[in-house]
Amino acid sequence: MDTLLSNALLPALYVPQRPFPPLKNSFSNSSSNGIIYTRNPKPKALHFSTNSNLSASPQQQQHTLLFDDWPQLLQLSIGSKNLMLGQAIHAFLLKCGCQSDTFQGNNLVNLYSKLKRLEDAHLVFDEMPERNTITWTSLMTGYSEVGDSESLFRIARDMFRGEEKFNEHTCSVMLEACRTVEERRRGEQVHGFVVKSGLQDSVFVATSLVSMYSKSDCLGNAEKVFNDMDYKDVQCLNYMILEYGKVGCGEKAIAVFIDLLTSGLDPNDYTFTNLISACCGDVGVHEGRQLHGLAVKYGIMGETSIGNAVITMYGKHGMIDEAKTMFYALDDRNLISWTALLSMYVKNGHVDMAMDVFSEMLDLGIYCDSSCLCTVLDACSECRNLELGCQIHAYVIKLGYYSGVHVGTALIDIYAKCGDLQSARLVFDGLSSKTTASFNAVLAGFMESHMHVEEDPMVLFNQLRYAGISPDSITFSRLLSLSAEEACLVRGKSLHSYSIKAGLEANSTVGNSLITMYAKCGSIEEAFQTFNSINGRDCVSWNAIISAYALHGEGNKALLLFENMKEEGFAPDGITLLAILQACSYSGLWETGLYLFNEMEPKYGTRSVIEHFGCMVDLLGRAGKFSEAIDFINRSPFPDSPMLWRTLVNVCMLCGNLNFGILASKRLLLLEPDEAGSYILVSNMYAEGGMFDEAAKVRTVMNDLKVNKEAGCSWIAVDNKFHYFVASDMDHPKSDEIYEKLNLLKIQIKLNTHDRSDVCLISDPL
DNA sequence: TTAGGGTTAG
Known part of the structure; x- marks a missing residue:
């Protein structure tokens, strides 16, 4: 373990001339790192200072650590992320000469793991003569901290081979590493191991399973684990409330809350924050307001997070005054409170008010983070105010967020939506790392600019694929819309194939775009085949296929699908009715159209x-x-x-x-x-x-x-x-051949329609 | 006597 004794610490080793005051509890200052040992070579106490200057005189030192207190100080160094203090304690322990002590080794592995110093954690781990479950689990925690699940599971395999016992801590760490869609399969394997080991009854492990499944997009499995739990604590219940809220299942979130109350548990600030946030989906403002009142009754409205959730909840329901009142009633506003207020104004169409709030923030010297900047950029994008967007862009550069992917994507979005594709591309090219979302934002620029772009989005798409950026359903949806606009069936089909390769064959977003693409490119049969292949059709799928038949003048088929849609329990919306009216219009079914138009509000509750x-x-x-x-x-x-x-x-x-x-x-x-x-x-x-x-x-x-x-x-x-033409265009290099072909076509059309009265050549525009 | 859920608000 000597290898870890940092030379940087040596100047701090110093024998004080007089005794130091006793250890105090106020170790929260993260700059504590002036280290002094009392006796050499085997110290009995460690003295340290909150002064960051290592050469400070002993008179400036404030704390003395007795030998037995080192675990407490080690926790402090982890909590305050103070590596130097941790290393000093390590050096102190080395001087004590207890290298073979497993307890000390475990603590040091934990220290370096938590501070993401995996090489150091490994060195301690490798030199330990005896290891136990805690040693292995602590090392795995380090890999979980840095998100290296491959190495984590390699260590788990070694641990398994060494016949070390896995306990609930070990399983929790492994599950922590499986909280992504990519790691779901491995998470399921760990779940199997948990059941086999009889650890599923642990509330820690079960909550980790709930968390793993919900974060890897398997809420159904999370729900099953949750419902099978015999004992649930507040943290577990809060977790489920949060997850239900995220997917818009407010009613289920409230049901969990009722369970929490009936089981005699006390809700805390997390409970109310999560619950009030869940009142923005299927559960509305009525419940949100009641919960707000309940939080006041519980006397915990002083918690800023609850207040922030209340601002957002009222904002999402368009209750601007209530949201504003909550904001000004907050005792401690933080950046999230300000951003919530900004966002509330943007989402409710009061961009000018949002910009006033932003000015106030700047006047008060509140430092913006990337999320706040994204909200301000959203405001510019919402009102298509490119000039304001450029000013914020300059501010972004000043703050140093220029190449950050989130702010960068918001910048691309504003340039794209304002039709400035060139600037959108410049920001995109300058991003330090590109994501699917940033590419999708550029695609929005192509859609906005329609045909007036030299660059081919497919070329850019292929470049990104080779760079390892995976397209998602939005990517395909946008590219397919572009193909539909261009009426380019070949390209649309190629994208269809690629979406199957990307595993998005049954995705409804992609499927809906495919229906429209096929219909606009003239292939109604393939549009219908795609409609049939979508797993979990939604209202948009029905609207897309009804619009497709409307476009092809097949009004009766569109009406039949409209009936099927209702039979399958889908409520027609304004878009459905628009599509069905178009279908009636293009097919001469004017009486049916008129009848349905008159039924829109009374029968379907859709405002015309x-x-x-x-x-x-x-x-x-x-x-x-x-x-x-x-x-x-x-x-x-x-x-x-x-x-x-x-x-x-x-x-x-x-x-x-x-x-x-x-x-x-x-x-x-x-x-x-x-x-x-x-x-x-x-x-x-x-x-x-x-x-x-x-x-x-x-x-x-x-x-x-x-x-x-x-x-x-x-x-x-x-x-x-792509070859473009305007009326009387002679710019194309093959103009002569094109006009000649057109003349032939016109003659053929005339002959086929038996109208030979006016067969003449298309005149040369010149 | 060390390791685990670590959750929230934009």
């Missing part, structure tokens, strides 16, 4: 919003009921909505009803005199109706008013390369 009204205008128009459509708009809550009138103009154009189209156009241009898109639509409507002079007039008005619109573009993907 402007999109539903838009759909109804389209439905009535397609059914030729233009007069009814105009009445419908005028009687709706949105009689002056340009969107509804634009829908009517569009449907008039589609159905060739110029009279109503002109009527609707006049209203539209009155409502939207500066919107280029409306002029183009009206102009197109005239052109479709053969009124070319009127169409030209509208274009002239546009020019006079100087309203311009970016030209619409079409594209085609060939061999993973």
Whole structure:
């Protein structure tokens, strides 16, 4: 063990000239490290100072440690993470000459393990002549501390081979190392070992099992272990309340709380913090408010964590005043209290108030951590305020959080959502470590920028795969949405294959995106196959497949699926009704559509919003009921909505009803005199109706008013390369061949539709 | 007489 005697400690060895005051209990100062030994070579006492200067004079020393007190001081060095003090005690023990003492060895292994000095822990461990269960368990704790489960289980195997007895402590440490999805399998093996060893009745081990299963996404197993426990203490019950709260099972959390009270246990601050936090899901503000009152009755509202949970709970239920009152009633506000208030304002759409709070924090000199900065950046992102985001970005750099992955991802998010993909990429490229979430944030930028990007997200995706970043369901969902937008079936299929390889075949998020991708790329059969393959379909899955059939004009199939959805116990939401109205509209089922629209609120409890009204205008128009459509708009809550009138103009154009189209156009241009898109639509409507002079007039008005619109573009993907075209485009290197092919196609279409009256060549745009 | 649940609020 001599090998551990650090040279750095030697200057501290000093014989004092006079006695020191006795050992005090106030060892909380973590800077204590001035070490002096009274006798050499075999000291009876250790004197130490709270002064960090090792060369301080003996008169400045404050504490004396008698030989028997060393375990107490060792605990202090662990608690205060004071390695130097621990090493001094180690040196002190060496001088005492008790190298073969197992108790001392165990304590030293524990010291170095807790301080993550695994090499030192191993040195002590290796030199111990006799080891016991505590020695092995202490060493395993070190590997658990640093998250090295491979080494931990290697040691466990050695311990097993050496026939050392595993006890409840050992099993708890092993289970601690299995609290991830990746380690779940190993956790199950340890569970088997626990049962075989008869240790499952220990409340420590059982709580570790509950924790292991819930943290590895197996709440069902956690619940089984929890329910089988004969004896539960407060900490175990608090744990289950926490886990139920995390997955939004507030009712179950409250049931555990009732069990806690009926078993005569006393709830503590953790109980209320966890429980109030659980009142943001299926359990609402009524229960949250009652628990808040109960915490006041118990006299523990002085605990900041409970107050913080109350702020968040009220904030999530939109009760801004109550949340604010709680914040100002707190005796001890901490950074979490401030962040909770900030977040509450952001989530309730009061970004300006959030920024006021942030300014106040800066004025008060409160130092922000990464979580607080992420919330502020969320505020900028929420209101798409890029300028403010840039200012916060500068502050982030000043604080040194620039390359941190969480703040970095929030920065990417704001740039991406504001359409500045280039800056989003710059932040992403500068991240010290990239995560799936940061990549997903960049993908949001691609989605926001649509087709106006040179870079191919798939190239970036492949680079990240090779760098070892695993895609998750959100990655696939976003990439599939991009493929759907590009109508690129080949790419969509390739992503489908990769999602199967990634083990996400039955994932509902990926499945739902696949349905939409296949439908938008024209393959309704594959959309339906995917729908059938999803394990645990949710409301979104049903909405996706109903929308898919609506898009393909198969209204009756969409209606059939709507009935199946209800039979399987899913409550249709606003999106379902929108999809079903579209299905009726595209399939000419206007009476059914009208009936369902009128049933939305009374039968389905779904409030109709402007999109539903838009759909109804389209439905009535397609059914030729233009007069009814105009009445419908005028009687709706949105009689002056340009969107509804634009829908009517569009449907008039589609159905060739110029009279109503002109009527609707006049209203539209009155409502939207500066919107280029409306002029183009009206102009197109005239052109479709053969009124070319009127169409030209509208274009002239546009020019006079100087309203311009970016030209619409079409594209085609060939061999993973996208080719874009605008009207009259001659920029493509193969323009001549393309126009020639188009001419042939037009002739073929005319011949096939038996309309040979106007077979002519598409004129060269030049 | 040493080792284990170590939980909370943004």
